[in-house]
Amino acid sequence: MKTWLVTGAAGFIGSHLVExxxxxxxxxxxxxNFSTGSCGNLEEAARGAGAENTAAFRLIxxxxxxxxxxxxxxxxxxxxxxxxxxxSVPASLANPEECHAVNVNGFLKVLSCARAAxxxxxxxxxxxxxxxxxxxxxxxxSRIGRPLSPYALSKRMDEELAELAWRVYxxxxxxxxxxxxxxxxxxxxxxxxxxxPLWIAAFRRLERPVIxxxxxxxxxxxxxxxxxxxxxxxxxxxxxxxxxxxFNIAAGKSVxxxxxxxxxxxxxxxxxxxxxxxxxxxxxxxxxxxxHSSADIxxxxxxxxxEPGISLAEGLAELIRxxx
Numbered sequence: 047m048k049t050w051l052v053t054g055a056a057g058f059i060g061s062h063l064v065e066x067x068x069x070x071x072x073x074x075x076x077x078x079n080f081s082t083g084s085c086g087n088l089e090e091a092a093r094g095a096g097a098e099n100t101a102a103f104r105l106i107x108x109x110x111x112x113x114x115x116x117x118x119x120x121x122x123x124x125x126x127x128x129x130x131x132x133x134s135v136p137a138s139l140a141n142p143e144e145c146h147a148v149n150v151n152g153f154l155k156v157l158s159c160a161r162a163a164x165x166x167x168x169x170x171x172x173x174x175x176x177x178x179x180x181x182x183x184x185x186x187x188s189r190i191g192r193p194l195s196p197y198a199l200s201k202r203m204d205e206e207l208a209e210l211a212w213r214v215y216x217x218x219x220x221x222x223x224x225x226x227x228x229x230x231x232x233x234x235x236x237x238x239x240x241x242x243p244l245w246i247a248a249f250r251r252l253e254r255p256v257i258x259x260x261x262x263x264x265x266x267x268x269x270x271x272x273x274x275x276x277x278x279x280x281x282x283x284x285x286x287x288x289x290x291x292x293f294n295i296a297a298g299k300s301v302x303x304x305x306x307x308x309x310x311x312x313x314x315x316x317x318x319x320x321x322x323x324x325x326x327x328x329x330x331x332x333x334x335x336x337x338h339s340s341a342d343i344x345x346x347x348x349x350x351x352x353e354p355g356i357s358l359a360e361g362l363a364e365l366i367r368x369x370x
Contacts, residue, residue, distance in 0.1 A: 049073040050281075051123040051165075053110055053156060054130035056083025058232045059171070059224075061091040062270045063127060063277055064103065068095035073102040077119045078130065079109040087231050110152035113159065120156075120163035125281045128156050128170040131200075135175060135334040138197035149200035154207055161217045168217060169280045170208060172292055173201045174225045174266070174339055184300075184342040187223070187292055195334035205292050212290035220280040221292035222273075225341050228361060229270030230368060242267070245307065246366060249314045249321055259331040261304035264338045266296040269356040279350045288349050296341035297354045309359060313366045 050067055054060040055076025060083065067074050068091070076088070092100045108115035110130050120126065131149050132138060138145035153170065160168050175198035180191030193199040208219035226240070234243035245255040276295045280288070301309075307326050314321035331337075346352040 049075065049122060049124050051075045051077065051119050051126045053077045053119070053126070053128045054083060055105070056080055056085065056088050057129060058087070058229070059227060059270055059273055060129045061087035061231055062229065063129070063274050064088070065091035065094040066274045066278070068092075068099040068103055071099065071102075074104070075119055075123060076103065076105045077108060077110065077115070078105070080107065082133075082233070084233075090231060110156055111147060113155050116155045116159040117162070120159045120165060123160075123163060123165055125167045125169070126156065126160045126165050127277055127281065128153060128168060131171065132197065133173075135195045135197045136332065138195050138200070139334055142196035145196045145200055149197070150203050150207070153204050157207060157211050157217065157219070161211065161215055166218065167281050168208065168211070168219045169277055170204060170219065170221055172205055172221045172223045173198070174223055174294070174296070174341065175336065176202045176205065176223065177336065177339070181338075183338060184298075184340040185294060186342045187294060187345055194336065198334075209290040218289040220283065220288050222276055222280060222295045223292055223341075224273060225266040225268055225294065225296035225339060227270055227273050228267055228365070230365065232270075241265075241303070241306070242310075242362070242365070245310055249310060249318075249324065252320055252324065254324055254327045255307065257303050257307065257326045257328050258335065259303070259337075260328065261302060261307070261326070263303050263331075263335070264300040264340060265303070265306070266298070266300045266339050266341045267306070267358050267361075268296045268354060269361045272297075272354045272356055275355070276346065276350065276352045279352055283350060285349060291349075293346040293350060293352070294341040294343050295346060295352065296343055297358065298341055298343040299358075300338070300340035301358065309362055310366070313362055
């Protein structure tokens with residue numbers, strides 16, 4: 047691949063991917079409307095990529111819901127990585143119409159414009175939320191339940207649209223069901239912030255983090271750096287067996303929220319003794335949240351060659367060192 051389009055380039059995962067691609071000598075077109083992404087993320091990505099590589103980056107500020115913008119972004123591009131989305135379960139419950147407009151209609155425009163431009167590969171972000179009320183563990187790609195939120199439904203619809211784009215139109219698409227991604231540049235602000243940056247920010251203020259539910263809820267946390275590797279593997283595969291398919295991208299090992307709290311507290315206490323006495327506050331379960339989540343990553347390992355390389359303990363230690 048020579049030229050990549052990254053939608054949601056200014057976001058948490060998008061900026062990590064942009065940095066990695068530029069550092070590897072690729073040309074990158076970034077598309078973002080900055081509804082959740084930030085210029086700061088792109089500035090950090092540019093610093094990480096090195097000044098000598100940043101000239102290969104072009105930013106288009108625009109919305110995936112606009113066909114003209116999508117067509118311009120796809121022009122001359124070899125691969126599309128689609129990360130732009132309303133990526134919050136609570137936000138989708140509060141505004142289901144916008145969720146559908148962005149996640150479904152917007153993705154359909156990206157697919158249509160990519161096909162018209164002759165793009166050779168589309169890699170897109172799906173989500174573990176598609177497993178819905180399926181109680182089986184670990185989660186396997188072939189078994190899903192009923193969606194528990196508009197966000198989950200929108201990602202399931204994206205998977206169907208991508209499979210159709212490959213089967214009917216011959217556009218190679220690979221979907222990645224991200225589980226709980228964490229890493230630098232993850233915004234702890236706002237009502238829909240992810241749990242790890244939210245708790246780290248609370249510990250920095252010596253405040254008690256909130257655990258929704260009784261703390262036995264489980265999650266499969268995967269480093270953003272591992273996610274970037276998975277995206278590149280999916281974009282570079284030539285195996286037709288992967289086209290029109292979706293793959294779990296996770297660590298393949300889950301922890302409870304109580305265990306996660308203990309890991310973060312112990313890591314903070316190494317350099318901040320006052321943190322050792324902090325206890326969580328418990329609140330009610332949130333609507334739409336999946337209670338237990340653990341991924342079977344064998345298909346991603348076998349067909350894409352994906353293997354997570356960063357343990358949760360290692361990733362948290364790096365994050366917390368940077369936050370002190």
